Amino acid sequence: MKRSFLGALLCVLSLVGMHTYAQAPADGSVQEKPVPITVTEVAPGLFFQYHHQESNNAWLVTDEGVLVIDSRQHPKRAEELLAAIRKTTDKPIRYVINTHAHGDHYFGNAVFRREGAVFLAHRDTAVMMKTHHGVEMKRRQGYFKQQKFDPAEVRLILPDVTYDEKLTGTLGGRVFELIYLGAGQNPGDTLVYFPKERVLFSGGPFSKNSWPNPQFTPSMSNWVSMLRQMAAMNVDKYLGGHGDIGARQDVLNEAQMLSDFDAGMRAAVKKSMSREEIYKSAPFAKYKDVRNYYRMNLFINSYHHFLTTGKPEVAMP
Ligand SMILES: [Zn+2]
Numbered sequence: 001m002k003r004s005f006l007g008a009l010l011c012v013l014s015l016v017g018m019h020t021y022a023q024a025p026a027d028g029s030v031q032e033k034p035v036p037i038t039v040t041e042v043a044p045g046l047f048f049q050y051h052h053q054e055s056n057n058a059w060l061v062t063d064e065g066v067l068v069i070d071s072r073q074h075p076k077r078a079e080e081l082l083a084a085i086r087k088t089t090d091k092p093i094r095y096v097i098n099t100h101a102h103g104d105h106y107f108g109n110a111v112f113r114r115e116g117a118v119f120l121a122h123r124d125t126a127v128m129m130k131t132h133h134g135v136e137m138k139r140r141q142g143y144f145k146q147q148k149f150d151p152a153e154v155r156l157i158l159p160d161v162t163y164d165e166k167l168t169g170t171l172g173g174r175v176f177e178l179i180y181l182g183a184g185q186n187p188g189d190t191l192v193y194f195p196k197e198r199v200l201f202s203g204g205p206f207s208k209n210s211w212p213n214p215q216f217t218p219s220m221s222n223w224v225s226m227l228r229q230m231a232a233m234n235v236d237k238y239l240g241g242h243g244d245i246g247a248r249q250d251v252l253n254e255a256q257m258l259s260d261f262d263a264g265m266r267a268a269v270k271k272s273m274s275r276e277e278i279y280k281s282a283p284f285a286k287y288k289d290v291r292n293y294y295r296m297n298l299f300i301n302s303y304h305h306f307l308t309t310g311k312p313e314v315a316m317p
Contacts, residue, residue, distance in 0.1 A: 039084055040245065043197035045174070047088055048239050049081065055104040058201050058239055059085050060194070062172025065094035068117070069192055069201050070241065071108035073140065074149045078108025082115070093117045094171055097178065098159060099203025099241060100186045101128035103136040109157035120167065121159035122180050124188030129158055135314060181230075184223040186216045191230065200230060201239040208243035208250045211257075211292035215302040215313045220262040227255035243291070257287050261303070269307045275300055 035052035042048045045061040054077065060067040066089060072078045085093070093115040098106040101121075106129060109119065121129070133156050144151045161167075167178040177193040184205030192201040204212070205226055217223050230238070231251040238246035264283040273281070279300050287293060302313045 039088075041088075042199055042237050042239070042245065043194065046194060046197055046199060047085075048201075048237075048245060049084055050244050052242075052244075055241055056239065056243075057081055058192070058199075059088075060171065060174055060176065061089040061091060062174050063091070064172035065092045067095045067097070067169075067171050067176060068093055068112060069097045070099055070105040070203060071096055071112055073104040073107050073143060074147070075108050075111050075153050075155075076147075076149055078111035081108065082111055095120055095169070097121065097190060097192055098125060098129070099190045099192065099201070100188055101125045101132060101136070102186070102204065103140045103154075105203055105241060106157075107136075107140070107154045110153075110155040113155075113157045118161060119157060119159045120161045120163070120169075120178060122178070122188040122190050123162040123164055124183070125186075125190065126159045126162045126188075128186070128188060129156065132314070181226045182222045183218050184226045185212050185214070187218060189226075193233070193235075195234070198234055198236045199239065200233060200235045200237070202230065203241035206230065206238055206243075206246065206251055206254060207240040207291075208238075208246035209253075209290055210240075210243045211287070211290050211295065211299065212242075212254075213292075213295075213302070214258075214261070214299055214306070216315075217306075218312055218315070220258060220303075224255050224259045224262070227251050227258070231255070257290065260284070260286075261299075265300070265303050265307060269304065275304045278304065 037049065037051045039047055039049050047059050047061070049057045054073055055070060057072065058069040066085060068085065072081050093112055094117060096109065096112045096117045096119050098109070098119060098121040137151060137154065141151065163178055165180050169176050175195055177195065179191045179193055181191065183189060186204050189204045205223060214220065231248050238251055240246060261284060265278070268278045268283065279297055284296060305313045
């Protein structure tokens with residue numbers, strides 16, 4: 001089914017000469033012009049690393065140690081993250097938060113385990129890390145090959161502490177909150193809120209000016225609602241798992257884009273349009289300048305699956 005769709009798609013694309021669409025990689029590998037990695041101190045002692053090609057991180061430096069958010073896509077990348085942290089502090093790494101169960105946010109965990117960190121995540125993220133690790137490894141083989149990284153170096157390190165709705169922690173007198181507003185991009189999507197600093201890190205649900213992968217969401221409407229709740233929070237800086245530092249309007253823009261995607265796809269499915277017909281009619285061309293639009297064939301495919309079966313393409317068991 002999938003194969004014939006892709007075959008038909010390639011055929012259509014070669015006819016109209018939109019060859020870039022046919023290159024959409026399903027395996028997590030990225031084909032883009034390099035953008036330099038930057039580290040910004042978004043509040044005193046709170047650092048944000050923006051890595052356009054892969055995934056972002058944040059870390060909070062306190063007198064009692066360091067809290068790190070997400071661990072990157074391979075232990076080699078985690079070592080680079082640790083080196084970046086070491087340019088800002090020599091304090092021990094106390095905590096690592098895994099915001100969601102995608103390999104580009106937890107495959108580097110082993111490096112921070114070695115450093116003695118305690119791992120925190122939502123209960124559903126912990127379940128997904130356990131049950132979907134094989135799927136995650138599989139869909140990132142293209143990336144490993146591209147980077148010449150050995151997949152065998154990735155070790156599954158599961159969270160030590162999980163939470164259901166909210167977990168408030170302090171480190172060196174600084175407060176951080178892990179907040180769960182239900183599934184957004186993924187079951188278990190953790191938002192990390194620094195109330196005093198008015199900064200929110202959102203791993204999966206928010207990425208500035210970027211199409212997120214809808215393959216995992218069990219509820220697009222909850223995702224949109226989550227983004228609107230985030231926009232209503234007492235926050236000045238929104239740090240996404242991907243993309244650069246965002247403002248409130250960027251969060252609202254994504255909510256609108258996903259809401260349009262949801263409505264457009266529902267209308268098309270109601271008219272019994274096939275995936276090919278939806279793709280050909282380009283109903284989301286308005287958002288063609290948003291990053292990852294070139295993967296629209298995959299997004300339509302995934303969400304069509306969801307709307308016709310009632311289950312995400314990659315579902316939590
Ligand atoms: Zn990611």
